[in-house]
Amino acid sequence: MAEALFKDMIEKAGKDIKGLKVASAGVCAIPNQPATAQAIHALKEEGIDLSSHRSKPLTKEMIDKADLILTMTVNHKNAVLQMTPDAKGKVFTLKEYALKDINIDEILDELGVLYSRLREKREELITRRAKEIEALKRRREKIIKELNEIENEIKEWQMQIEAELEDDKAEIMRLEKKIPELDIVDPFGKPVEEYKKSAKEIKETLTKILEKIMEEIKNN
Helix, strand or coil, X not given: CHHHHHHHHHHHHCHHHCCCCCCCCECCCCCCCECCHHHHHHHHCCCCCCCCCECCECCHHHHHHCCCEEECCHHHHHHHHHHCHHHCCCEEEHHHHHCCCCCHHHHHHHHHHHHHHHXXXXXXXXXXXXXXXXXXXXXXXXXXXXXXXXXXXXXXXXXXXXXXXXXXXXXHHHHHHHCCCCCCCCCCCCCHHHHHHHHHHHHHHHHHHHHHHHHHHHHC
Protein backbone atom coordinates (compact mmCIF):
# COMPACT_ATOMS: atom_id res chain seq x y z
CA MET A 1 0.00 0.00 0.00
CA ALA A 2 2.83 2.41 0.85
CA GLU A 3 4.55 1.90 -2.52
CA ALA A 4 1.35 2.47 -4.49
CA LEU A 5 0.31 5.48 -2.42
CA PHE A 6 3.72 7.15 -2.72
CA LYS A 7 3.97 6.55 -6.47
CA ASP A 8 0.55 8.16 -6.87
CA MET A 9 1.60 11.12 -4.72
CA ILE A 10 4.86 11.59 -6.67
CA GLU A 11 3.01 11.54 -9.99
CA LYS A 12 0.59 14.17 -8.74
CA ALA A 13 3.49 16.28 -7.38
CA GLY A 14 4.65 16.93 -10.93
CA LYS A 15 8.05 17.71 -12.40
CA ASP A 16 9.54 19.02 -9.14
CA ILE A 17 9.92 15.44 -7.92
CA LYS A 18 10.30 13.69 -11.29
CA GLY A 19 12.82 10.83 -11.38
CA LEU A 20 12.27 9.62 -7.82
CA LYS A 21 12.07 5.80 -7.92
CA VAL A 22 9.96 3.88 -5.42
CA ALA A 23 9.85 0.12 -4.82
CA SER A 24 8.68 -2.14 -2.02
CA ALA A 25 9.76 -5.51 -0.62
CA GLY A 26 9.06 -7.54 2.49
CA VAL A 27 11.52 -8.76 5.09
CA CYS A 28 9.52 -12.02 5.34
CA ALA A 29 7.62 -11.90 2.06
CA ILE A 30 6.64 -14.95 0.02
CA PRO A 31 7.53 -14.16 -3.62
CA ASN A 32 4.91 -13.32 -6.25
CA GLN A 33 1.89 -13.10 -3.94
CA PRO A 34 -0.95 -10.66 -4.76
CA ALA A 35 -2.06 -7.95 -2.39
CA THR A 36 -4.85 -8.93 -0.01
CA ALA A 37 -8.43 -8.23 -1.02
CA GLN A 38 -8.68 -5.78 1.89
CA ALA A 39 -5.62 -3.80 0.71
CA ILE A 40 -6.97 -3.67 -2.86
CA HIS A 41 -10.33 -2.44 -1.56
CA ALA A 42 -8.75 0.17 0.74
CA LEU A 43 -6.68 1.73 -2.08
CA LYS A 44 -9.51 1.51 -4.58
CA GLU A 45 -11.19 4.28 -2.56
CA GLU A 46 -8.03 6.34 -3.16
CA GLY A 47 -8.38 5.77 -6.90
CA ILE A 48 -5.42 3.38 -6.96
CA ASP A 49 -5.49 -0.08 -8.54
CA LEU A 50 -3.41 -2.54 -6.49
CA SER A 51 -4.64 -5.69 -8.24
CA SER A 52 -1.45 -6.15 -10.29
CA HIS A 53 0.88 -5.94 -7.28
CA ARG A 54 3.04 -8.98 -6.59
CA SER A 55 5.20 -9.40 -3.50
CA LYS A 56 8.95 -9.81 -3.46
CA PRO A 57 11.38 -10.49 -0.58
CA LEU A 58 13.94 -7.89 0.40
CA THR A 59 17.54 -8.61 -0.64
CA LYS A 60 20.92 -7.17 0.30
CA GLU A 61 21.31 -5.91 -3.26
CA MET A 62 18.10 -3.88 -2.94
CA ILE A 63 19.33 -2.41 0.35
CA ASP A 64 22.71 -1.47 -1.16
CA LYS A 65 21.11 0.23 -4.19
CA ALA A 66 18.58 2.24 -2.24
CA ASP A 67 19.25 5.82 -1.17
CA LEU A 68 16.51 5.71 1.44
CA ILE A 69 14.71 2.76 3.08
CA LEU A 70 11.44 3.35 4.93
CA THR A 71 9.91 0.57 7.02
CA MET A 72 6.47 0.14 8.52
CA THR A 73 7.75 -0.87 12.00
CA VAL A 74 10.82 -0.71 14.24
CA ASN A 75 11.13 -4.51 13.94
CA HIS A 76 11.29 -4.19 10.15
CA LYS A 77 14.00 -1.53 10.52
CA ASN A 78 16.03 -3.80 12.79
CA ALA A 79 15.63 -6.70 10.32
CA VAL A 80 17.04 -4.55 7.51
CA LEU A 81 20.01 -3.49 9.64
CA GLN A 82 20.69 -7.11 10.60
CA MET A 83 20.88 -7.97 6.90
CA THR A 84 23.11 -4.98 6.10
CA PRO A 85 24.57 -3.13 9.11
CA ASP A 86 26.23 -0.63 6.75
CA ALA A 87 22.76 0.64 5.83
CA LYS A 88 22.54 2.52 9.14
CA GLY A 89 21.83 6.14 8.39
CA LYS A 90 19.50 5.47 5.49
CA VAL A 91 16.98 3.17 7.19
CA PHE A 92 14.08 4.70 9.09
CA THR A 93 10.54 3.81 10.01
CA LEU A 94 7.99 5.73 7.96
CA LYS A 95 6.93 7.83 10.94
CA GLU A 96 10.51 8.35 12.14
CA TYR A 97 11.62 9.86 8.80
CA ALA A 98 8.54 12.06 8.66
CA LEU A 99 9.56 13.72 11.94
CA LYS A 100 11.52 16.94 11.53
CA ASP A 101 12.60 17.94 15.02
CA ILE A 102 13.19 14.68 16.91
CA ASN A 103 16.32 12.54 16.56
CA ILE A 104 15.16 9.11 17.77
CA ASP A 105 18.63 7.58 17.66
CA GLU A 106 20.02 10.29 19.95
CA ILE A 107 17.24 9.70 22.48
CA LEU A 108 17.77 5.92 22.34
CA ASP A 109 21.54 6.36 22.79
CA GLU A 110 20.97 8.61 25.81
CA LEU A 111 18.51 6.11 27.26
CA GLY A 112 21.09 3.35 26.76
CA VAL A 113 23.64 5.32 28.78
CA LEU A 114 21.11 5.93 31.56
CA TYR A 115 20.07 2.27 31.69
CA SER A 116 23.74 1.23 31.99
CA ARG A 117 24.38 3.79 34.71
CA LEU A 118 21.29 2.68 36.61
CA ARG A 119 22.36 -0.97 36.40
CA GLU A 120 25.91 -0.17 37.57
CA LYS A 121 24.66 1.89 40.49
CA ARG A 122 22.24 -0.84 41.52
CA GLU A 123 24.97 -3.49 41.43
CA GLU A 124 27.36 -1.24 43.36
CA LEU A 125 24.80 -0.55 46.07
CA ILE A 126 23.85 -4.22 46.36
CA THR A 127 27.52 -5.27 46.60
CA ARG A 128 28.20 -2.61 49.22
CA ARG A 129 25.34 -3.92 51.40
CA ALA A 130 25.71 -7.64 50.66
CA LYS A 131 27.30 -8.59 54.00
CA GLU A 132 24.76 -6.57 55.93
CA ILE A 133 21.89 -8.33 54.14
CA GLU A 134 23.33 -11.78 54.80
CA ALA A 135 23.80 -10.94 58.49
CA LEU A 136 20.22 -9.80 58.71
CA LYS A 137 19.01 -13.01 57.07
CA ARG A 138 21.01 -15.19 59.49
CA ARG A 139 19.66 -13.27 62.45
CA ARG A 140 16.13 -13.73 61.11
CA GLU A 141 16.60 -17.51 60.87
CA LYS A 142 18.05 -17.79 64.39
CA ILE A 143 16.04 -15.27 66.32
CA ILE A 144 12.35 -15.51 65.52
CA LYS A 145 11.43 -12.84 68.03
CA GLU A 146 13.54 -10.30 66.08
CA LEU A 147 11.88 -11.12 62.73
CA ASN A 148 9.76 -7.98 62.51
CA GLU A 149 12.69 -5.72 63.38
CA ILE A 150 14.91 -7.33 60.74
CA GLU A 151 12.18 -7.10 58.09
CA ASN A 152 11.91 -3.38 58.77
CA GLU A 153 15.67 -2.95 58.31
CA ILE A 154 15.58 -4.79 54.99
CA LYS A 155 12.69 -2.63 53.78
CA GLU A 156 14.56 0.50 54.81
CA TRP A 157 17.63 -0.66 52.86
CA GLN A 158 15.54 -1.20 49.75
CA MET A 159 13.94 2.23 50.10
CA GLN A 160 17.37 3.84 50.41
CA ILE A 161 18.55 2.20 47.17
CA GLU A 162 15.46 3.25 45.23
CA ALA A 163 15.74 6.78 46.67
CA GLU A 164 19.33 7.00 45.39
CA LEU A 165 18.17 5.85 41.94
CA GLU A 166 15.16 8.16 41.78
CA ASP A 167 16.76 10.89 39.67
CA ASP A 168 17.98 8.42 37.03
CA LYS A 169 14.61 6.68 36.85
CA ALA A 170 12.83 10.03 36.47
CA GLU A 171 15.16 11.01 33.63
CA ILE A 172 14.50 7.69 31.86
CA MET A 173 10.74 8.21 32.14
CA ARG A 174 11.09 11.75 30.77
CA LEU A 175 13.05 10.57 27.74
CA GLU A 176 10.77 7.59 27.06
CA LYS A 177 7.77 9.92 26.91
CA LYS A 178 9.53 11.88 24.13
CA ILE A 179 9.74 8.83 21.84
CA PRO A 180 6.78 8.83 19.43
CA GLU A 181 5.05 5.70 18.14
CA LEU A 182 7.13 4.63 15.11
CA ASP A 183 5.18 1.63 13.80
CA ILE A 184 2.55 1.56 11.09
CA VAL A 185 0.05 -0.98 12.43
CA ASP A 186 -0.13 -4.10 10.24
CA PRO A 187 -3.75 -4.70 9.16
CA PHE A 188 -3.09 -8.19 7.77
CA GLY A 189 -5.88 -10.61 8.60
CA LYS A 190 -8.13 -7.85 9.92
CA PRO A 191 -11.35 -6.34 8.49
CA VAL A 192 -11.16 -3.93 5.56
CA GLU A 193 -11.79 -0.98 7.90
CA GLU A 194 -8.39 -1.63 9.48
CA TYR A 195 -6.79 -1.58 6.01
CA LYS A 196 -8.46 1.77 5.38
CA LYS A 197 -7.08 3.12 8.66
CA SER A 198 -3.62 1.83 7.78
CA ALA A 199 -3.80 3.34 4.29
CA LYS A 200 -4.86 6.69 5.77
CA GLU A 201 -1.99 6.62 8.28
CA ILE A 202 0.51 5.70 5.56
CA LYS A 203 -0.77 8.47 3.29
CA GLU A 204 -0.57 11.10 6.04
CA THR A 205 3.00 10.08 6.87
CA LEU A 206 4.04 9.92 3.21
CA THR A 207 2.68 13.45 2.72
CA LYS A 208 5.15 14.67 5.34
CA ILE A 209 7.96 12.66 3.74
CA LEU A 210 7.17 14.03 0.28
CA GLU A 211 7.24 17.57 1.66
CA LYS A 212 10.57 16.81 3.33
CA ILE A 213 12.11 15.39 0.14
CA MET A 214 10.86 18.28 -2.00
CA GLU A 215 12.32 20.72 0.53
CA GLU A 216 15.67 18.91 0.40
CA ILE A 217 15.63 18.96 -3.42
CA LYS A 218 14.83 22.68 -3.37
CA ASN A 219 17.66 23.43 -0.91
CA ASN A 220 20.20 21.39 -2.91
